[in-house]
Amino acid sequence: MITVTVYLYGTLPRRFEDYDPKQGYPVALDQGADISDLLGHLGFARENVAPVINGIIADRGRKLADGDRVRLFQPVQGG
Amino acid sequence: MKLIRVDMTSQQVHAEEVPSRYAGIGGRGLTTEMINAEVPPACDPMSPENKLIFAPGILSGTSAVNTSRISVGAKSPLTGTIKESNAGGKIAACLGKLGITAVAVEGQAPEGRLFQLVIDGSGRASLQDAAAYKGMRTYALTEKLYDVHGAQNTLMCIGPAGEHGLKSASIQTTDVDDRPCRAAGRGGLGAVMGAKGLKAVVVNTEGKSPDAVADPETFQKAAKTLARAIQENPFTGQTLPELGTAGLVSAVNSLGAFPSLNATQGVFTGWEKISGETMAEVIRKRGGKNKHRGCSQCIIQCSNEYVDDKGGYMTASLEYETIWSMGGMTGIDDLDTIARLDFLCDDIGLDTMNTGIALAVAMDAGYKSFGDARAAIDMLEEIAAGTEMGLILGNGPAAVGKHFNHHRIPAVKGQGIAAYDPRGMQGNGVTYATSTMGADHTAGNLIGQYLGKQLDPLSAEGQVEASRSAQIAMAALDCTGLCMLAASALNSSDAAEAMVSLLSAKTGTSLGKDVMTEMGKRVLKTEREFNRRAGITREEDRLPRFFREEPLPPHNRVFLVEDEDLDQVYKF
Incomplete structure (x- = not known):
């Protein structure tokens, strides 16, 4: 795990x-x-959320490592 | 279809039918056409030859939601280019309901004289003496003007910064709560208004003579579709009402593109203290207002009312760009201080962005320390007082950099950048460099495409094309009166079609699906033409050198888009 x-x-x-x-x-x-x-685990599988790891927007296929910190954002436009 | 011309030199005001060459256009499209046709491009922006044009959007004053955006246009004293500065509040809708397509302020009042333009409920305009209001800040002025003219009015006005002729001077306008906290902030147009001797514009809110909608049935149907799209879009329907534009603090810091400590860092160490999530929680706990309506007919309600720990009003609305300029750039990680700085800028009549960057350049040059809240407040008070240092600070980051002989000036054509560093979001750098307005995020912001992973923010590839498309789209949007945040919902085909239907039904013209693109291109070409005749060359469509030479942590990138590629933006 x-x-x-x-x-x-x-x-x-x-x-x-x-x-x-x-x-x-x-x-x-x-x-x-x-x-x-x-x-999928969080219930966001079908939602438009942007995962960011180490300042980079991650692909959905990116493998995760123990200790990773993942930030999740909703879609935004400029303000 | 009424154009009001105000000659400040003679104090004559007259209304005329909109000339055919300006018919069917509005907002930025109209200010741009008028300035290009009527203002000598090489003129001194502070001279009587310049004109200050107020134009509501094509849809302002109709029943369509979120359409109370006004364009204020002139030749800018800050950038030397043509300028459209855009504001919300009530005034665009109110002018639309009076059937007023534009107000053109021309000439210059005799030295020492100060006036207010008053437009009554039947659309009649008159100039009245305003000598008693000389030097007043906008909150006190607003209170006084409401006492004199009554609550059934909305205002645009300048503060001391505009009267001092400072290049960061804004034009403030009242929100739905009648506070002067909405701003046509960019480009120093408050200085143009001050040079003309115009302290305030007072507009009656009870007008009942809007221009007829040519096809009301189609219009109503399309207006409903637009409103539904705005409500159903996750950004306009959920995120903006909850957090306002401040919701971007977390996202842009997490992407390493939040220019901090005068654009030397891409992540601000204290960003979690000033994020939208934190701000919303502070407001909620203190009894302020989140999900607050700032502009007429707004169904998003992205505004807020920030209060102190006793529940007393501090400012409205605390926005992303101000949190950045007064927080990240200056190293101040305290929301109460940022709110105070925001209020002071509104009250003195200053662009929060240009002013925050000016403070940051001064701090970077060693005049004060980053993070020094007291020094930041004192510097704003110096601007209001018109001290020697205050005049330098109030003329923006380029003036401050020149004064201290400091090389790191995050500005293009004199106008400070926005809260997206060009090294961390390369396409926003393309927009800053090539916009007809100087550095301006509202001219073409690509944050949505980066977060949606449609474009790599750290690579040069595809940025010119993306910026070009965004700049065309924004130029068109600024003609309509629709808020740029509401326009996020136009990415659904239903909403985009509804937008074309609204314009067609309003103007009585059968417009094709490409109307927005065509309109945007026409506006940009006209603006480029004015700038060319004003002596602006492609050598000025460049970012400051430090963006190419100083890597930005944490990604340690520089700006990568080549100059010859920047020159391709306007190849359309």
């Missing part, structure tokens, strides 16, 4: 009652899991 920490933005945090923005949301996944697996 691996554990990744998910940070949620916009209106996404309210879907998780126990979400703490300082600590993030720990998610345990199987070895070899990718972004798609993570989104």
Whole structure:
């Protein structure tokens, strides 16, 4: 198993009652899991969310490693 | 279809039918056409030859939602280019409801004189003396003008910065709560208004003589489709009402493109303290207002009312670009201080972006320390007082950089950049470099494409084409009066078709599906033509050298798009 920490933005945090923005949301996944697996686990599989890891927008096929921090954003336009 | 011409030299005001050469256009399209046709391109922007044009969008004053955007146009004293500065509030809808297509302020009042333009409920305009308001800040001025003229009005006005003729001076306008907190901020057009001797424009809100909609049935149907699309779009229907534009703080920092400490860092260390999520929580806990309506007919409600820890009003609305310029750029990670700086800018009549960057350049040059909140507030007060240093700061980042002989000036054609670093979002750099307005994110912002992974923000590839398309789309949008945030919902085909139907039904012309693209191209070409005649060359369509020479952490990229590629943006 691996554990990744998910940070949620916009209106996404309210879907998780126990979400703490300082600590993030720990998610345990199987070895070899990718972004798609993570989104499926969180219930975001069919939603337009942007995963960002280390400042880069990640593909859904990107493999996850133990300790990764994944930030999830909703679509935005300029303001 | 009424054009009001105000001659400040003689104080004569007259209304005329809109000439046929300007018929059917509005907003930026109209300000651009008028300035290109009527203002000598080489003129001094502060001279009587310049004109200040106020034009609501084509759809302003109709029943279509989110269409109360006004274009203010002139030759800019900040950039030396043609300029359209765009603001929300109520005034565009109110002018539309009076059947006023544009107000053109011409000439110059005799030295020492100050006037207000008052437009009553039947659309009659008159110039009245405003000497008693000389030097007043906008909040006090607004209170006074409402006392004198009554609550059934909306205002545009300048503060001390505009009267001082400073190049960062804004024109403030009142929101739905009658506070002067909405701004045509960019390009120093407050200085043009000050040079003309015009302190305020007072417009009655109870007009009942809008131009007829040619096909009301089609219009209503399309207006409903547009409203539904705005409500159903996740960004305009959920994120913006909850967090406002401040929701972008998290996203842009997470992508390493938030220009911080005068564009030396791409992630601001204290960003989580000033994020939209944090701001919304602070407002909620203190009893302020999130999901607040700032502009007429707005169904998004992206505005907010930020209050202090006792629940007292501090400012409205705290927006992404201001949180960046007054926070990230200056190293101030305290929302209360940023709110105070935002209020002061509105009150003094200053563009928060250009002013925040000016402060950051001064800090970077060693005049003050990054993060020094007291120094930032004091610098704004110096601008208001018109001290020697205040005049330098109020003329923007280029003036400050020149004064301190400091090389790192994040501005193009004199106008400060926005909250997307060109090294972390390369296409936004293309827009800053090539916009007809100087650096301007509203001219063509690609953040949505980056976050949607349609374009790699760190590579040069595809940026010129993306910026070109965005600049054309924005130029067209600015003609319509529709808010650029609401326009995010136009990415559905239903909504895009509804937009064409609205324009067709309003003007009584059968417009093709490419009307927006054609309109945008025409506007940009006209603006380029004015700038060319004003002496602006392609050598000025460039970013400052430091963007190519100083890598931006954390990605450690420089700006990569070649000069010859920048010169391709206007090949259409």
